[in-house]
Amino acid sequence: MTRFTRFTRTTAFKLSLLYIAVFTVMSGFLLVYVSENTDHLMSEQVVQSVDSELKGLADVYVRGGVRDLVETIDSRSRHPDASLYLLTDFAGNALVGNIARLPTTVLEEADGGLRRVRYTRLGQNSEDVERQAMVRTFELRGGFRLLVGRDLGDQLRFSNLLGNALRLWLIVVVVMAAITWFFVSRRVMKRIDDMSATSRTIMQGDLSGRLSIAGTNDEFDRLAVNLNTMLDRIELLMQSMKDVTDNIAHDLKTPLTRLQTRIETALREAKGEEGYRTALEAALDESDQLLRVFNALLRIARIESMAPGTVMEPTDLNRLVAEISELYEPLVEDEGGRLETDVPAGLMAECNRDLISQVLVNLIENALKYGRPEEGGLVIRLTGLTENGRVCLAVTDNGPGIPEKDQDRVKERFVRLEESRSEPGTGLGLSLVKAVARLHGGDLRFKNEAPGLSARIDLEPVEPDSSRSGHEQGGTSGEQERS
Amino acid sequence: MLKILVIEDDPEAAGYLVKGLSELGHTADKAGDGQTGLQMALDSSYDILIVDRMLPKLDGLAVIQELRRQGNHTPVLILSALGQVDDRVKGLKAGGDDYLPKPYAFTELQARVEALARRPKSAGQVETTYKVGDLTLDRMAHSCRRGETDIPLQPREFRLLEYLMQHAGQVVTRTMLLENVWEYHFDPQTNVIDVHISRLRGKIDKGFDTPLLHTIRGAGYTIRDAVH
Numbered sequence: 042m043t044r045f046t047r048f049t050r051t052t053a054f055k056l057s058l059l060y061i062a063v064f065t066v067m068s069g070f071l072l073v074y075v076s077e078n079t080d081h082l083m084s085e086q087v088v089q090s091v092d093s094e095l096k097g098l099a100d101v102y103v104r105g106g107v108r109d110l111v112e113t114i115d116s117r118s119r120h121p122d123a124s125l126y127l128l129t130d131f132a133g134n135a136l137v138g139n140i141a142r143l144p145t146t147v148l149e150e151a152d153g154g155l156r157r158v159r160y161t162r163l164g165q166n167s168e169d170v171e172r173q174a175m176v177r178t179f180e181l182r183g184g185f186r187l188l189v190g191r192d193l194g195d196q197l198r199f200s201n202l203l204g205n206a207l208r209l210w211l212i213v214v215v216v217m218a219a220i221t222w223f224f225v226s227r228r229v230m231k232r233i234d235d236m237s238a239t240s241r242t243i244m245q246g247d248l249s250g251r252l253s254i255a256g257t258n259d260e261f262d263r264l265a266v267n268l269n270t271m272l273d274r275i276e277l278l279m280q281s282m283k284d285v286t287d288n289i290a291h292d293l294k295t296p297l298t299r300l301q302t303r304i305e306t307a308l309r310e311a312k313g314e315e316g317y318r319t320a321l322e323a324a325l326d327e328s329d330q331l332l333r334v335f336n337a338l339l340r341i342a343r344i345e346s347m348a349p350g351t352v353m354e355p356t357d358l359n360r361l362v363a364e365i366s367e368l369y370e371p372l373v374e375d376e377g378g379r380l381e382t383d384v385p386a387g388l389m390a391e392c393n394r395d396l397i398s399q400v401l402v403n404l405i406e407n408a409l410k411y412g413r414p415e416e417g418g419l420v421i422r423l424t425g426l427t428e429n430g431r432v433c434l435a436v437t438d439n440g441p442g443i444p445e446k447d448q449d450r451v452k453e454r455f456v457r458l459e460e461s462r463s464e465p466g467t468g469l470g471l472s473l474v475k476a477v478a479r480l481h482g483g484d485l486r487f488k489n490e491a492p493g494l495s496a497r498i499d500l501e502p503v504e505p506d507s508s509r510s511g512h513e514q515g516g517t518s519g520e521q522e523r524s
Numbered sequence: 525m526l527k528i529l530v531i532e533d534d535p536e537a538a539g540y541l542v543k544g545l546s547e548l549g550h551t552a553d554k555a556g557d558g559q560t561g562l563q564m565a566l567d568s569s570y571d572i573l574i575v576d577r578m579l580p581k582l583d584g585l586a587v588i589q590e591l592r593r594q595g596n597h598t599p600v601l602i603l604s605a606l607g608q609v610d611d612r613v614k615g616l617k618a619g620g621d622d623y624l625p626k627p628y629a630f631t632e633l634q635a636r637v638e639a640l641a642r643r644p645k646s647a648g649q650v651e652t653t654y655k656v657g658d659l660t661l662d663r664m665a666h667s668c669r670r671g672e673t674d675i676p677l678q679p680r681e682f683r684l685l686e687y688l689m690q691h692a693g694q695v696v697t698r699t700m701l702l703e704n705v706w707e708y709h710f711d712p713q714t715n716v717i718d719v720h721i722s723r724l725r726g727k728i729d730k731g732f733d734t735p736l737l738h739t740i741r742g743a744g745y746t747i748r749d750a751v752h
Binding site: 322340368371398399 | 607608609610627680706708709710711712713714715716719720723742
């Protein structure tokens, strides 16, 4: 397909063609209308002036007879204007006037009617030039015939001029329209071509490509912005998929290898039934651990891809926290710690109960593992408050905290600050918390409370909540007292 | 002894299940696809059906729905690789009685099968008092006695003991407790259930000659009389 045929198939081209066609028809209509009207107007004027001329001559004739009429016509004929006169005798010989030649029928049918004739004017070196005129012819007593008329040269020149001007204007309009549309359509086509080119590179696998934005905020810009946002989202999802795959490759290989070694060792060093049993039990533990990691990874990936069907409903956080605290209080106590809750009654948030419960469980278990202070008992606090229009849930311990530089890193999959990895765990707990927080439109944030660490996620509040600002203050000050 | 039908298309998984169940003293049949499974379930009277969700010919959930439509109320345990909360909800809404995500531990399956078999056949038969040895739990009076001693229980401890006694003599796993007593559907990494059990044990067994609450290694817990 050549460049031109491609061009002619564009919507822009078809539209401009239509536009030009419509404009031409409109201009043609205007041209005809204006020229018809001016023609009519000028003819009226000609008729009027002929009639008033006639009236004057009629007066002269009535008062002074043919003699006076001849004199008057003779003197008027000498004026070089558009008026035409001719007086003939009964035989048709011209007595006086400024017309050299005209069709004989005009004088024969002297009924006073108005007609348009071709004639040649007398004198002025223009005998041979045929001109047009409007005339009236009358028969006077004694066979005299009088012709009075007006030359149409001015009128014809004027309508010629008007026609030419309109035609020229039409041509200019069409050319200008064509030029404008050519540029507009080229610009539009260029942007569409840019978009297709970018989308082609993206389809070929380069997800980092983005549509250019001209900054004019026109419909193309808005489309580009929306498509770019969509691409960002897709890239994020792809990235998280890739991360999962990478992490599985890295971190699941180790326990799988360990499992394999154990089984091989058991097979090589057969120690009777008891030995096999022990080895199998160890292998089972290992595979249980693997399954747990795998499940956690899948769960995170699912949450991160904003699993459709996640039920978000207004949830009473006070109750939710109370239930979790009821489940965990004995465990924390057994570990020699204390679990406190501070959530204002009736604090509601739009969230998924199961996921938020799991978030709290993960944070409490983290606090149990890593939040123990050097001396004194462990205190874990579950706090709920409203802040900047969002509902926050915080789990705070009084342990050593996390160094600022590591606070972002711990949210990543499999990252465990404790290098030895001797503590049980998958390194996925906080990744899950982060994913759930994101699903709820918030984020997981850490703050060192000196001593202690507060981990906080924010949730969408449920509407009739504005009246609770008093509680919110209480929650905040409660936290400050502690630090 | 229970008569169990396993509807599972993977021969190895089905064989493993049937063998395991037979070893426990149950009679187990297997069906390799949904249609055969539905026929067998309708023809003979089974105590329990174990149904895989993804089956050839007729989907597992469709099998259950058809069974229920025909007025068959045999307890169904759904076994599936789809283990998310919404998948489970879908399975239970289709007429399943319990849901076990794959991969599963056989002990967990055993515990759940036995729990299903023990389930009262209709609401009218719900017991108001549970008794194991000299331990009595009165659901109406919300009271618990062992021998001559009144044992005060917290509401959640009451529910925990109630669930255990409902399934007296059977193994109850930690996951079953978390799902049924606390209604959570996730895996805590710590032994949080063990702590609650040990507190309960402190209340009902401490100071008495025979322990009733037993830990089954690698599986869970069971409450039973020593004579059992």
